[in-house]
Amino acid sequence: MIVKIARCRNCNGAQHNWIFDQPTLLELRRIKKLTGLSAVTMGDAIDEGDPDAMAALLDLLHRRQNIVIPWDEIDLDFDALDMRPDAEDQEVAAQAESNPGGKHAAPPTTPSGAPTEAGSTPWSAPMPSDFGATSA
Numbered sequence: 072m073i074v075k076i077a078r079c080r081n082c083n084g085a086q087h088n089w090i091f092d093q094p095t096l097l098e099l100r101r102i103k104k105l106t107g108l109s110a111v112t113m114g115d116a117i118d119e120g121d122p123d124a125m126a127a128l129l130d131l132l133h134r135r136q137n138i139v140i141p142w143d144e145i146d147l148d149f150d151a152l153d154m155r156p157d158a159e160d161q162e163v164a165a166q167a168e169s170n171p172g173g174k175h176a177a178p179p180t181t182p183s184g185a186p187t188e189a190g191s192t193p194w195s196a197p198m199p200s201d202f203g204a205t206s207a
């Protein structure tokens with residue numbers, strides 16, 4: 072993913088041009104602590120423009136440049152933001168589109184040595200009801 076900010080409100084209008092592939096464990100822990108979002112929901116939340124998720128992403132990207140912004144003060148001018156998948160992501164997306172559903176039907180996996188239904192054995196016969204009965 073490519074994240075560009077034309078005029079960063081946290082950096083006196085500086086310009087950013089980040090390439091973001093994936094967060095590290097420490098970054099994920101920080102994101103979860105700040106937003107309660109897991110790695111799985113983080114992506115969706117950013118797609119939906121969730122403000123906490125956006126702030127966490129900006130926090131992460133700035134920290135990669137050793138810029139630490141107080142959490143409550145992370146700001147963004149959405150007009151200055153340009154987020155897009157990078158070339159590799161687009162290639163993967165294109166491949167997924169050209170092969171919808173992947174038509175490789177897997178053969179049914181039936182175990183050859185499936186256990187046959189257990190027939191009744193002498194052990195399954197009910198015990199005599201009076202066997203071992205205790206007198207009340």
Ligand SMILES: [Zn+2]
Nearest residue numbers: 079081082087
């Ligand atoms: Zn900045």
